[in-house]
Amino acid sequence: MSEMKSTPHIKLEEGGYFAKTVLMPGDPLRSSKIAHDYLEDLKLVNNVRGVQGYTGLYKGEPVSVMASGMGMPSIGIYSYELFNFFGVENIIRIGSAGTIQENIHVRDIVFGQGACTDSRYAETFKLQGTFAPIADFGVLSVAVEEASKLGATYHVGNLLSSDVFYGDNTTANPAWQKMGVMAIEMEAAALYMNAARAKKKALAMCTISDSLVTGEVTTAEERQNSFTQMMEIALNTAIRL
Ligand code: HPA
Numbered sequence: 001m002s003e004m005k006s007t008p009h010i011k012l013e014e015g016g017y018f019a020k021t022v023l024m025p026g027d028p029l030r031s032s033k034i035a036h037d038y039l040e041d042l043k044l045v046n047n048v049r050g051v052q053g054y055t056g057l058y059k060g061e062p063v064s065v066m067a068s069g070m071g072m073p074s075i076g077i078y079s080y081e082l083f084n085f086f087g088v089e090n091i092i093r094i095g096s097a098g099t100i101q102e103n104i105h106v107r108d109i110v111f112g113q114g115a116c117t118d119s120r121y122a123e124t125f126k127l128q129g130t131f132a133p134i135a136d137f138g139v140l141s142v143a144v145e146e147a148s149k150l151g152a153t154y155h156v157g158n159l160l161s162s163d164v165f166y167g168d169n170t171t172a173n174p175a176w177q178k179m180g181v182m183a184i185e186m187e188a189a190a191l192y193m194n195a196a197r198a199k200k201k202a203l204a205m206c207t208i209s210d211s212l213v214t215g216e217v218t219t220a221e222e223r224q225n226s227f228t229q230m231m232e233i234a235l236n237t238a239i240r241l
Helices: 028-038 072-085 121-125 137-149 172-178 188-198 220-238
Strands: 021-024 040-046 053-058 061-066 090-099 109-117 154-161 183-185 201-211
Touching: 021 072, 021 220, 028 053, 028 061, 028 220, 040 061, 061 220, 072 090, 072 188, 090 137, 090 188, 090 220, 109 137, 109 188, 109 220, 121 188, 137 154, 137 201, 137 220, 154 188, 183 201, 188 201, 201 220
Parallel strands: 021 061, 021 090, 090 201, 109 154, 154 183
Antiparallel strands: 040 053, 053 061, 090 183, 109 201
16 A cells, blocks of 8 residues: 655654555654554554554554644645655544634534634645635545444534644634634644645544633543544544545
8 A cells, every 4th residue: 555665754664554544643642542542453654753653453444543743834744745655545633622612612523624724834835816725525524424423522614723822913813713713723724735735635623622712621531531532433434434
């Protein structure tokens, strides 16, 4: 399945390959935990910069998991290399996000049907207008079905992929809120743009870790539980693609 052995940021371990679908949390430790908790016949396939990538079997089907790091430049690099050099067809981001809507609560899951952004990433494609980064509809539909089956509380709509976690502009969030944007994270838009350019498929789903409107936060244990549900949605989606 893999087409290259090594790129500037990924080096396949001996005998390693990426499955056609890669799940991408932001955090390398989380990637390792997911792999060890859910995958059988597990193999470490990449460890450049400690960004551990694993391939194993979920319900008998090959699935890979590798961290994206934080922010659009980081997921931009990893998704570009996976899509264009390692034969990966689908990337599902599994992250966390802060909500800016009152009707969305911590532990809920948000599916990024679209990803707005305050970054200039899109400008690098030299389009004469504004690109609208969107999820692959097929992947999104399957994921929503799987979320319903598990009885998850979820929302589908726009995310904001921001370049700043510690933003200085106090009017930014209220403006996005008025446009119905569900939650803020830092990666989806770049992933969607790279998928579009490479003619591949992507989806970003996030558990809500905190509310920027009510100040609600999750405990570490709550975060782990809601993450577990999202993981199962992502894995059940991956094996149907
Ligand atoms: N901003 C950006 N990314 C996030 C946030 C946030 O408030 N919460 C969780 N991920």
